[in-house]
Amino acid sequence: MTLPRPVTTPRPTPIPRPHRVDLLIALSGLAVGLLLWSFGLYTTDDRVFDQRWAALVPLAVMSACEAGRRTMPRAALTVGTLAIIADQFTNGNLVTVLMFTDIVYAAVVYGPPAQARRVPYTTGLITVAVTIGFLVWWQNALALLVGVITGMVSFLPAMTGAIVRNHREAAEAARLRAEQTALLAEMDRVQAVAAERARMARELHDMVANHLSAIAIHSTAALSLDEPATTRQALTVIRENSVAGLAEMRRLIGLLRDSSGDKEPAAAPTLAGLDALVGQARANARPSGLVLVLDDGRESDAGLPAPVELAAYRIVQESLTNALKHAAPGEVRVLLGRAPDALTVEVTSPYGERPGPTAPGSGAGLVGMRERVALLDGAFEAGPVTDHEGHRRWRVRAELPVAASDEERA
Numbered sequence: 182m183t184l185p186r187p188v189t190t191p192r193p194t195p196i197p198r199p200h201r202v203d204l205l206i207a208l209s210g211l212a213v214g215l216l217l218w219s220f221g222l223y224t225t226d227d228r229v230f231d232q233r234w235a236a237l238v239p240l241a242v243m244s245a246c247e248a249g250r251r252t253m254p255r256a257a258l259t260v261g262t263l264a265i266i267a268d269q270f271t272n273g274n275l276v277t278v279l280m281f282t283d284i285v286y287a288a289v290v291y292g293p294p295a296q297a298r299r300v301p302y303t304t305g306l307i308t309v310a311v312t313i314g315f316l317v318w319w320q321n322a323l324a325l326l327v328g329v330i331t332g333m334v335s336f337l338p339a340m341t342g343a344i345v346r347n348h349r350e351a352a353e354a355a356r357l358r359a360e361q362t363a364l365l366a367e368m369d370r371v372q373a374v375a376a377e378r379a380r381m382a383r384e385l386h387d388m389v390a391n392h393l394s395a396i397a398i399h400s401t402a403a404l405s406l407d408e409p410a411t412t413r414q415a416l417t418v419i420r421e422n423s424v425a426g427l428a429e430m431r432r433l434i435g436l437l438r439d440s441s442g443d444k445e446p447a448a449a450p451t452l453a454g455l456d457a458l459v460g461q462a463r464a465n466a467r468p469s470g471l472v473l474v475l476d477d478g479r480e481s482d483a484g485l486p487a488p489v490e491l492a493a494y495r496i497v498q499e500s501l502t503n504a505l506k507h508a509a510p511g512e513v514r515v516l517l518g519r520a521p522d523a524l525t526v527e528v529t530s531p532y533g534e535r536p537g538p539t540a541p542g543s544g545a546g547l548v549g550m551r552e553r554v555a556l557l558d559g560a561f562e563a564g565p566v567t568d569h570e571g572h573r574r575w576r577v578r579a580e581l582p583v584a585a586s587d588e589e590r591a
Contacts, residue, residue: 214276224273289342470510500528
């Protein structure tokens with residue numbers, strides 16, 4: 182058995198509460214209108230309803246419309262229009278006419294956008310129609326005066342309201358644009374801070390990881406081998422890498438702390454220092470059975486932008502660090518090649534289990550290299566490959582775009 186659905190009666194829409202300023206305007210207009218009425222100050226005589234009380238009806242209705250000029254602009258304009266028409270059949274009150282002009286103004290300023298666009302055109306057409314109608318009827322200059330008064334009562338307030346509304350909308354649009362600009366600026370700032378933090382993390386990792394990896398491997402070797410000569414050699418390497426790592430850490434911290442701008446920033450490493458980098462790595466890698474070979478196939482160092490040289494240097498540095506930590510004994514080859522539009526960096530090392538001590542890795546090195554190449558819109562790949570002799574090797578390869586120089590174009 183299905184129970185009947187209860188019938189719900191829709192609640193009537195509550196009447197909006199008048200704005201306090203509008204209520205004050207309505208009461209003030211009603212008071213002034215009553216004062217003029219009590220002294221018998223009318224706008225005209227000899228109307229259809231010439232009773233004294235007849236002028237109070239449009240005045241009271243117009244005052245009620247003034248109370249809803251902001252909360253109910255459409256209804257206030259409709260009822261106010263009927264009231265001003267009815268006022269023409271009485272002796273009339275000047276306050277009734279003035280309150281109607283304010284209602285027309287408020288209908289454009291506070292009304293819906295469609296009404297705000299329609300009211301000026303409507304009042305303009307009414308003004309023209311009234312002028313032409315009275316010209317045809319009276320055929321004298323008094324009709325023009327009636328048209329001017331009609332325009333001042335209806336068309337002029339509507340145009341004033343349209344101007345005010347346009348200025349308010351323009352100000353609101355400007356405020357929204359300012360908020361959007363501030364939001365975009367904040368987003369840019371956050372992205373810039375994040376990018377700077379990532380750049381600092383890459384620089385710190387690339388500068389220190391090589392030295393710390395050498396320290397970890399040689400200290401492990403010194404602890405595992407009970408040979409005085411090997412221990413002394415390992416401690417010497419540890420001291421050299423510790424001093425170099427501390428120097429680079431101090432330089433980076435100095436750059437971060439120095440905000441005066443008086444000192445020139447330290448020069449970024451370039452490919453000119455690649456021989457020294459490989460030489461230092463060769464000394465650190467010798468106890469692990471690694472042989473480092475640098476094969477620089479570039480004809481000259483000209484035409485390379487500083488960001489490309491820095492990225493290439495750091496990629497080689499990090500690749501040598503990874504080889505020192507993980508590569509099996511054998512040859513580690515660093516290959517540089519220069520094409521008209523790109524610089525190729527390739528580092529290969531033996532891939533397999535290595536005897537002896539190893540250093541742990543976090544994978545941040547590959548991430549940093551990939552990020553460096555991505556910032557230059559280059560190509561990066563890293564992983565195991567098989568060479569022409571069938572040996573498994575780990576290869577890191579990066580192609581960094583380079584704009585060709587004028588000499589190379591020629």
